[in-house]
Each structure stands twice: as C-alpha cells, then as structure tokens.
Amino acid sequence: RKEVEQDPGPFNVxxxxxxxxxxxxxxxxxQSFFWYRQDCRxxxxxxxxxxxxxxxxxxxxxxxxxxxxxxxxxIRDSKLSDSATYLCAVAVAGNNRKLIWGLGTSLAxxx
Amino acid sequence: xxxxxQSPSNKVTEKGKDxxxxxxxxxxxxxxxxxxxxxxxxxxxxxxxxxxxxxxxSGLPSxxxxxxxxGESVSTLTIQRTQQEDSxxxxxxxxxxxxxxxxxxxxxxxxxxxxxx
Numbered sequence: 001r002k003e004v005e006q007d008p009g010p011f012n013v014x015x016x017x018x019x020x021x022x023x024x025x026x027x028x029x030x031q032s033f034f035w036y037r038q039d040c041r042x043x044x045x046x047x048x049x050x051x052x053x054x055x056x057x058x059x060x061x062x063x064x065x066x067x068x069x070x071x072x073x074x075i076r077d078s079k080l081s082d083s084a085t086y087l088c089a090v091a092v093a094g095n096n097r098k099l100i101w102g103l104g105t106s107l108a109x110x111x
Numbered sequence: 112x113x114x115x116x117q118s119p120s121n122k123v124t125e126k127g128k129d130x131x132x133x134x135x136x137x138x139x140x141x142x143x144x145x146x147x148x149x150x151x152x153x154x155x156x157x158x159x160x161x162x163x164x165x166x167x168x169s170g171l172p173s174x175x176x177x178x179x180x181x182g183e184s185v186s187t188l189t190i191q192r193t194q195q196e197d198s199x200x201x202x203x204x205x206x207x208x209x210x211x212x213x214x215x216x217x218x219x220x221x222x223x224x225x226x227x228x
Binding site: 034 | 152154212216221
C-alpha cells in the first residue's frame with residue numbers, strides 16, 4: 001500500500017459545481033498535512049495547510065479525519081481557473097522533515 | 112531571494128554528456144529538496160539536505176546522480192552520462208527548519224526541464 005494515495009481522476013465538473021477530493025495516508029504518526037495545486041507544466045504551489053479542526057480559505061475547505069486517516073479538499077462554486085492537479089502531502093512527526101506526496105488528482109472545470 | 116531560483120530553466124543535452132543543475136533556495140531556509148517529475152507523473156524524491164546534517168540520498172536512482180550543498184546556500188544536482196530516461200523536470204524546493212510542521216510546507220522553484228536527445 002502506498003504511503004499517500006489519491007484518486008487520479010480526472011474529475012470533470014461544470015462551472016459552479018462543488019467537488020471534493022480525498023487523500024488517504026498509511027502512517028498513523030503523520031502530523032502535518034498539505035494541499036498543493038499544480039498547473040500544467042508548472043511547479044506545485046501551496047494551496048493550504050490542513051489543520052486538525054479543519055480550515056477554510058474562501059471557496060476551499062480542508063478537513064482532516066485522523067480516525068480514518070484521510071484528508072479532504074472541498075471546492076465550492078468551481079471556476080474555470082480551478083482546473084489543475086491537486087497534490088496532497090503528508091509529514092510524519094519527528095525529525096524527518098520530508099513530505100510524502102500523493103500522485104495528484106486532476107480536475108477539469110468545464111464551461 | 113524572494114523565491115527558490117533554479118537554472119537553467121531548460122536544458123537540452125546529448126546522451127552521454129554530464130549536466131549540472133543549480134538551485135538557489137530562499138534565504139534562511141535550512142532544508143533543500145530535489146525532486147524529479149516525468150511528464151504526466153508524480154513527484155519522485157531524489158535527495159534532501161538539512162543544515163549541516165548528512166543528506167538523505169535515498170531517492171537517487173543511480174550512481175550517475177549526485178548533489179552537493181554548501182552550508183545553507185546553493186545546491187547543484189549533477190547527472191553524469193545522461194540517458195534518455197533522465198528526461199524530466201527537476202524541481203528544487205526549500206523550507207525553513209520547522210516549516211513543514213508549522214504549516215508552511217515547501218516552496219518550489221520553477222524547475223529545470225531536461226531533455227536528453
């Protein structure tokens with residue numbers, strides 16, 4: 001089983017739709033969680049960190065479910081510009097400061 | 112600098128030649144990471160430097176790959192005797208010492224696109 005797993009998609013949704021992605025992780029000692037966005041032929045950019053209590057940034061909401069070992073990203077009122085690949089990344093507690101990456105979920109928002 | 116800087120942005124090289132890729136991290140970031148991303152694929156970890164500690168080289172795919180970093184400054188990734196399968200985007204990222212446990216994650220450079228012909 002991979003350490004971090006994502007549904008690769010693609011998710012094809014119309015503008016204005018709400019879409020959600022999950023990312024599961026295998027190590028129960030995982031401590032820090034992130035969602036990154038990667039546009040085609042560009043580098044990944046931090047979208048948001050995921051906090052234990054969940055957090056929201058505009059149309060984006062991130063949640064952490066420790067019991068089931070997954071994080072989620074909810075995008076409301078999808079825009080064409082949200083089309084990208086969404087990567088989740090996980091860090092295990094301790095001195096290791098290396099993120100473990102999922103392979104990404106592809107989202108296409110259609111007019 | 113304001114961001115992570117990588118050079119060159121594009122490199123075309125002949126099979127068998129050596130290449131050197133450069134990464135200039137964000138000033139003050141103690142951790143530096145190299146990743147490889149083949150077209151349409153995920154991020155493949157290569158090597159990680161943290162301050163003056165011994166680097167984590169566990170991701171280097173062969174002994175043709177090596178990387179150096181002096182202190183907390185510039186890093187170079189060297190690929191010797193390049194092969195066509197080395198063609199990919201090589202991404203560098205940096206983070207502050209506790210950045211990934213304080214919600215800041217990594218900051219990536221824009222990458223070097225390597226094409227081996």
